[in-house]
Amino acid sequence: DIVVTQSPDSLAVSLGERATITCKSSQSVLYRSDNKNYLAWYQQKPGQPPKLLISWASTRESGVPDRFSGSGSGTDFTLTISSLQAEDVAVYHCQQYYSTPYAFGQGTKLEIK
């Protein structure tokens, strides 16, 4: 099974500053036949289900602000929020969907400094 590890577990960033979360998978999630990384990022606010932000490691979902970006390939990935807004306070999860079980990272709690 692929293990997914996020860092840090929690992060405090000032409003308007950059926030960076990393995600590492124990095996490559790059599928050679379509050259896609099977890696997603979700945002979860208290009392709500997760919301898909980014799929295929770097493709933003419709309606997601462009301050959110995803990068990386193979086993190492990054979620960047370029200018933190108050509404971005949440827990962020990465997930590999390359092979079952589709494991999640442990989550990163993002707060305002």
Place this chain on the structure above:
Amino acid sequence: EVQLVESGGGLVQPGGSLRLSCTASGFTFSTYPMHWVRQAPGKGLEYVSAISSNGADTYYANSVRGRFTISRDNSKNTLFLQMGSLRTEDMAVYYCARQPGAYDIWGQGTMVTVSS
């Protein structure tokens, strides 16, 4: 509106059983694989089970294999999770999710409490 609505959660004693349902609307349910994901109080997300669009293939996390059964009724746009031999560590909010690739649509979740 594309929507998933879970039901069937509640309080059950250890060793008991419960069946969760997830009713889909606003999209062609029969064309999508569907998944169950759970989240214990204050914890992260955990993959539980998955089923292919036609129901022919199923997948389970090691932690639930042999105790849980996933199924679907495409004529009723409904996904099920039959849970048996429940343990205290199964206590969580259970979400159903649509999976075209990543999980693009999630339900609001249903709480399962396992306690005597």
